[in-house]
Amino acid sequence: MSPVEFVRDLLNPDLGFLWKALAIAVMSSLICGVVGCYVVLRGMAFIGDAVAHAVFPGLAVAFVIGGNLIVGGIVAGVVTAVLVAVCSQNRRLKEDSVIGVFFVAAFALGIVIISRAPGYAGSLQDFLFGSITGIPDEDLYVVAGTGLAVLAALFALHKELVTISLDRETARALGLRVFWLDLALYVLVTLAVVISVQTIGNILVLALLITPAATARLLTDRLGAMMLLSPAIGGLAALIGLYVSWSWDFPTGGTIVLVLTACFLLVWTARSAKPRVATLARS
Structure with a gap:
C-alpha cells in the first residue's frame, strides 16, 4: 500500500477507527517519549515494565464491571505507586526490590480478577498485546486530557525531578521533598503507561x-534536546508502525x-561507526 492510499484510508468515513488508532498511537508515543527521558536519566527502566504490571488489576476490574479501562488502570497504578513510594523509604530494602514485590503481585491479582469474566482469554490477549482498532471515542479525550496533565506536571516539577535523578543526597540537602517527588514521578509514569496500554499492550509498553x-540519548548530551527528540522519534515510529x-x-x-x-x-x-571513521581518517 502506498502512502497516498494510506492517507485516503485515514480520510475514509467508513474506516473511522483508523484515524482514532493513529491519534491514540501518536499521543501515547509523545507522552511516553517525554516521561521516558526522566526514566532513562534516573536509570530506572525497570519501573516502566513494573508499572505496566501494576495497572493490570485496574484494567481487569474495569473490564469485569464494564467501566472505563483507562480510569481503572490509573486507580490501580496510583495505589500501587503509593505503596512502593512508602515502603521504599525503609533503606534496608532497595527500591527495585520493593517494586518487584508490589508490581508482580498486582499483575497476579489482575490475572485472578479477569479469569472470573466469561471469555477472558480473548480479553487477556487484548490487554497484553493491545487492541488499537477497538478504541471508543471517549478514550481519545481521556488520553488527550491525561497527556496534557502529565506534560504540565513534568514542566512544573522539571528542575526538582532532574535534581533527585542526578543526586538524591544533594536534593535532600537542598531541602527538596524526595519522597513526594518520587511519588509524583511514579504516578506520572503510571499515567503514561495507562494511556499507552491500548496502543501497544501491557507487555510491550516498556518500549x-x-x-x-534511549535513541535520543545517543544523539545528544543535552537534556532539553533529548526531551524534544524523544517524543519526535516516538511519534514518527507510531506513524510508520501503523502504516506498515x-x-x-x-x-x-x-x-x-x-x-x-x-x-x-x-x-x-x-554513532559507533563515527569514531572508527575518524580514526581511519587520521591514520
Whole structure:
C-alpha cells in the first residue's frame, strides 16, 4: 500500500477507527517519549515494565464491571505507586526490590480478577498485546486530557525531578521533598503507561517509554534536546508502525516496537561507526 492510499484510508468515513488508532498511537508515543527521558536519566527502566504490571488489576476490574479501562488502570497504578513510594523509604530494602514485590503481585491479582469474566482469554490477549482498532471515542479525550496533565506536571516539577535523578543526597540537602517527588514521578509514569496500554499492550509498553529516550540519548548530551527528540522519534515510529501494520496486516503494537528498535539500532550503528571513521581518517 502506498502512502497516498494510506492517507485516503485515514480520510475514509467508513474506516473511522483508523484515524482514532493513529491519534491514540501518536499521543501515547509523545507522552511516553517525554516521561521516558526522566526514566532513562534516573536509570530506572525497570519501573516502566513494573508499572505496566501494576495497572493490570485496574484494567481487569474495569473490564469485569464494564467501566472505563483507562480510569481503572490509573486507580490501580496510583495505589500501587503509593505503596512502593512508602515502603521504599525503609533503606534496608532497595527500591527495585520493593517494586518487584508490589508490581508482580498486582499483575497476579489482575490475572485472578479477569479469569472470573466469561471469555477472558480473548480479553487477556487484548490487554497484553493491545487492541488499537477497538478504541471508543471517549478514550481519545481521556488520553488527550491525561497527556496534557502529565506534560504540565513534568514542566512544573522539571528542575526538582532532574535534581533527585542526578543526586538524591544533594536534593535532600537542598531541602527538596524526595519522597513526594518520587511519588509524583511514579504516578506520572503510571499515567503514561495507562494511556499507552491500548496502543501497544501491557507487555510491550516498556518500549514506548525507553526506546525513544534511549535513541535520543545517543544523539545528544543535552537534556532539553533529548526531551524534544524523544517524543519526535516516538511519534514518527507510531506513524510508520501503523502504516506498515495496516499495509501488511501485522500486529500494530509489535510493529511499532520493531520500528522503534530499528531506529535505535540505526542511530547506535551510526554513532559507533563515527569514531572508527575518524580514526581511519587520521591514520
